Amino acid sequence: MSDDPARARPATSRAGYHHGDLRAQLIEAVRDLVETHGPDGFSVAEAARRAGVSSAAPYKHFRDRPEILRAVVSEGMDRLRAAMERGAAAHPAGSLEGVAAIGLAYVDFAKAEPGVFRLVFGLTEGHENAPDLREKGEDCYGVVLSAAAACLGLPPDDPDVERRAYMLWSFVHGHSFLTIDMKHAAPEGGIDDGAYLMAVSRAILGPKTF
Amino acid sequence: MSDDPARARPATSRAGYHHGDLRAQLIEAVRDLVETHGPDGFSVAEAARRAGVSSAAPYKHFRDRPEILRAVVSEGMDRLRAAMERGAAAHPAGSLEGVAAIGLAYVDFAKAEPGVFRLVFGLTEGHENAPDLREKGEDCYGVVLSAAAACLGLPPDDPDVERRAYMLWSFVHGHSFLTIDMKHAAPEGGIDDGAYLMAVSRAILGPKTF
DNA sequence: GCCCGAAGTGAGATGCTCTTACATATGTAA
DNA sequence: TTACATATGTAAGAGCATCTCACTTCGGGC
Known part of the structure; x- marks a missing residue:
């Protein structure tokens, strides 16, 4: 840290005194x-x-420790929403497959980044005044909501759509957490997430059993 | 901390030098x-x-900080299981009401003690070698499993029972977390947990829609 | 009555958060 | 080019937390 200022860069993109990124x-x-x-x-x-x-x-760059965490969570939610949207876009609008794909993206995110996933949903204590995070949460929910609405052929603010979308979310959310926590004695040989989510989507968005 | 040894007890059951509890x-x-x-x-x-x-x-009394947390979680899981068992016992064995009551106990616990509830399911990182906690988790799941089995008239190790019990758990777990996180735009006017759980129990343990 | 182990104390080593005062780089304008 | 404003870095340190160590105090068994 004396003769050659460019030498010390620790395998990162550090240019000199200033870091750059x-x-x-x-x-x-x-x-x-x-x-x-x-x-x-x-x-x-x-x-x-x-x-x-x-x-x-x-x-x-950050006021305090929690603000760094919030930034990590914010970036994670962006990626989660993007993954959900990719899942939806890979299938015809209004199809059950599209709904299931959104759920699969959700579960896959949880499995790929359990730490961030847990953080996203565990950051409520002490971070109540984070309107941007709350808004990103609403955006994620919006993906489910509009897919469910398209599937049922109803407007997204229809009470029945809201009820079923919440059920879907709740189901997928629970399955995601149980998967990464492994607190469940999973049915023999694990679970085929794709088939599971397809079955759940069909059951919830199908004829009014609830 | 000098003249009167019995004075300093801070509103607890401290007898003297030794604490007692x-x-x-x-x-x-x-x-x-x-x-x-x-x-x-x-x-x-x-x-x-x-x-x-x-x-x-x-x-x-405790080796380190994590061990105290584990003790808190362990005690919390005991109370959770007890609450679930009380819920089941309040209704005829094999009834749907019994299953719904177990779920309601679960949700109520989450609402009453969100901090402990979150801890119970978020303590996996770094606490893998805690067989007692894992066992208590299995015990909780066992309550659901045997209620579902009784309801379906099948043995608890039947694959279909396992699948449906896991679905129930997943649903209730997701609903619990979403409730305490309030990350969901809940359907207008909130949710009647009792009716909701009854509907879910009926749908999952009813005729084979899945 | 004595001794031993269980349970508590105070001091301290180490590490983390966050602040403050200061140093250095970059861009813009004279 | 020089001169300044701003952004971004450093070093040092206050304050608090975890955990250890040597020591003290209490209570029960012999």
């Missing part, structure tokens, strides 16, 4: 720590260490 | 802190302060 790299470091050591297994200091900066640097 | 009181203090300030809003030091002992005292 610290904010994004901190988020990525925290995301990785959360996946590796659980939702609380990260520290601002460790993230800074990984980015190759002093432990005070992160506070130039 | 520190372990239980620490668990209770942590439980309260978790409910008030979220799953991570507690510290061993604060719990010790509340119990009126030095910050080193807790380590005579």
Whole structure:
């Protein structure tokens, strides 16, 4: 850290005294720590260490520890919504397959990033005043809602659509959590998520059994 | 802490130098802190302060911070299972009402103790080697499993019973989490948990729609 | 009555959060 | 080019938490 200022860059894109991309790299470091050591297994200091900066640097980009977490969650919700939309777009509008694909994207996200997934839904305590996160949550729900509406041929604000969309969400959400928690004695040989979600979608959006 | 040894007892059952019931009181203090300030809003030091002992005292009863959390979770799971069993016992064996009552107990627990509830299902990271917790989880699932089996008139290890019990659990679990997270745009005017769970139980344990 | 183990104390090593004062880089304008 | 404003970094440190260690105090069994 004396003669050659370009040498010390720790395998990152650090140009010199200024980092250039610290904010994004901190988020990525925290995301990785959360996946590796659980939702609380990260520290601002460790993230800074990984980015190759002093432990005070992160506070130039984030107010405090919770704000970094919120940024990680926000970025995670963006990816979750994008995945759900990709699932929906891969099938004809209004098809049961589209609804099931949204659910599958949800479950796959939970399995791929259990730490972030848990964080997304466990960050409520102390983060009530985060309107952007709440809005992103609504956006995710909106994907389900409009797919269900298209499937039933009803407007998204129809009470019956809302009821069934909530049931779908609730089902998929529970299955996702149980899958990553492994607290369930899963039916013999595990579960075929695709077939499972297709069956659930059919049952909930089909004839009025509820 | 000098002249009158009996004076300093901080509204607890402290007899003198020895506390008498520190372990239980620490668990209770942590439980309260978790409910008030979220799953991570507690510290061993604060719990010790509340119990009126030095910050080193807790380590005579628990190896480390995670072990206290595990004790809180363990105690919480005991109460959850007890509540589920009470729900089941309040209705005829094999009735749909019994199954719905188990689900209602589950949701009610989540609403009453969201912090502990979240902890119970979020403690997997780093606590894999806690066979007692896993076993208590199995016990809870067992309540659902045998109620479903009785309802269907089949043995609890029947694959169909397992599939439907898992569906029930998944549904109730998702609903519980969504309720305490309020991440859902709940159907107008909220949800009548009792009716909702009864409908779900009927749909899942009824004729083979899945 | 004595001794031993269980349960508590105070001090301290280490690490994390976040603040403050200061240093360095970058862009814009004179 | 120089000069300044702003953004982004550093070093040092206050304050709190976890956990350890050596020591003290209590209660029960012999």
